[in-house]
Amino acid sequence: MSTRPAEPRITRSLRLQLQGDWGTANLHRVCGWISQELTDRAGPHTRVGIWNGRGFSDNVRAVGRGDVDIALTTPAAFTAVALDGRGTYRDECYPDLRALGVVPQRDRLVFAVHADLGVSTFAELRELKPVLRVATSVDDGVNAVGLAAHELLARSGVDVEGWGGQFLGDERPFESLDHVLAGRANAIVHEAVMLPHWQQFGGDYRFLEVEPEVLASFDRDFGWPAATVADEFFPGRSAFQTLDFSDFLVVARADMAEDLAYAVAWILGETRHLLEAQYQHLPPERSPVTYPLDPPTMGITPIPLHPGAAAYYQALPAEFVS
Structure with a gap:
């Protein structure tokens, strides 16, 4: 009988900074979801701040420069050039960027x-x-x-x-x-x-x-x-x-603690119903988040996965059905 990936428990208290969108769109909603579920599974004095952003290269740069711990950016594929300094990142690249997963949005x-x-x-x-x-x-x-x-x-x-x-x-x-x-x-x-x-x-x-x-x-x-x-x-x-122009990429740095990266990936995959419920009044093809969310697909990212996040996706049962 297959088992689900182990639920994370982080005993230490965390201080984290996330960056989303202008304030009322989907990236901010995902930040709130991650914040809530992570706080429930970390030390008693954990606090998570969510910064306003634009959701594009500004969010990638905020993570790459160490201004925030986690950010969301869209479309996901546009982030790959930040690793080696092409396109809009030609003046400053971030080879230490790592993904925690994607939230699918067919756009x-x-x-x-x-x-x-x-x-x-x-x-x-x-x-x-x-x-x-x-x-x-x-x-x-x-x-x-x-x-x-x-x-x-x-x-x-x-x-x-x-x-x-x-x-x-x-x-x-x-x-x-x-x-x-x-x-x-x-x-x-x-x-x-x-x-x-x-x-x-x-x-x-x-x-x-x-x-x-x-x-x-x-x-x-x-x-x-x-x-x-x-x-x-x-x-x-x-x-x-x-x-x-698809998908919201959840971005961190390679120096993030492995248990924290695992916890965020676990939240994305194992508490996905909390996000899905906010969009089910819309048909999937007309929804800003393309549900049902599929954890194995959420682990397919245009930049390397953080090893902690990869551990979650690798632990998914082979016969997983979303």
């Missing part, structure tokens, strides 16, 4: 233009060179959406400002989606595709498939993977390829 970065522009491919877009008002996030070296959006357009030969257009740059997806709904934008490059706003305007927009050579360049230069958007995920749109 994509998509580019859509209003149907009135009369284009449905990047080739047609380059030929017509329409004036675009593009809603996206700020490209400031921190926001992963803004970074990926500008890279995607540049690598696809789309010169927004050179064609007489402009970027409408904001921090969070809600502002960008509101630009589209209000008619201030006629194009959008963004993630959080499960939000209902996309369904409100999706029928009036054309979602452009990213060209294979562009996707290959992202994988070659940054290790950023491609992914498929399923048939009819957006109204009237068949399946298409674009840039993957």
Whole structure:
């Protein structure tokens, strides 16, 4: 008879700093979940602080520099370049980063233009060179959406400002989606595709498939993977390829105590029902957290697992069923 991985008990009291998102989104919710369950299983004077962050390279840097003990960042794959100093981390790399696990979120970065522009491919877009008002996030070296959006357009030969257009740059997806709904934008490059706003305007927009050579360049230069958007995920749109933007990565450093790393990984896998319950009013494909959570999959990370966390995932029964 198989047994579950042993529940952690840390007798010493801990002082930990976590970093999440702006305060009301999913990364902060995960931080609260980890904090609660860890405090229950550590010494009596344990205290955990949760700092506001943006959830992108700022959180990775906060861990790498030792400002916080644990942070969450998204998309998970974008963190791999922090190990060897590529892309936005070219001035400062963090080879000692380690993962404690991932919280799955099936997401994509998509580019859509209003149907009135009369284009449905990047080739047609380059030929017509329409004036675009593009809603996206700020490209400031921190926001992963803004970074990926500008890279995607540049690598696809789309010169927004050179064609007489402009970027409408904001921090969070809600502002960008509101630009589209209000008619201030006629194009959008963004993630959080499960939000209902996309369904409100999706029928009036054309979602452009990213060209294979562009996707290959992202994988070659940054290790950023491609992914498929399923048939009819957006109204009237068949399946298409674009840039993957999935998963929340839980990041720590190699010098974290092994029992603490094990405890966090155990919490992610063995108390997952506490997080799942907060999203079950939504269909899994429209949820910001893609449930049911699967512990073996949560241990598949784009950067090396901390040995303590790896011990949890290795202890899962071979016949595990989520």
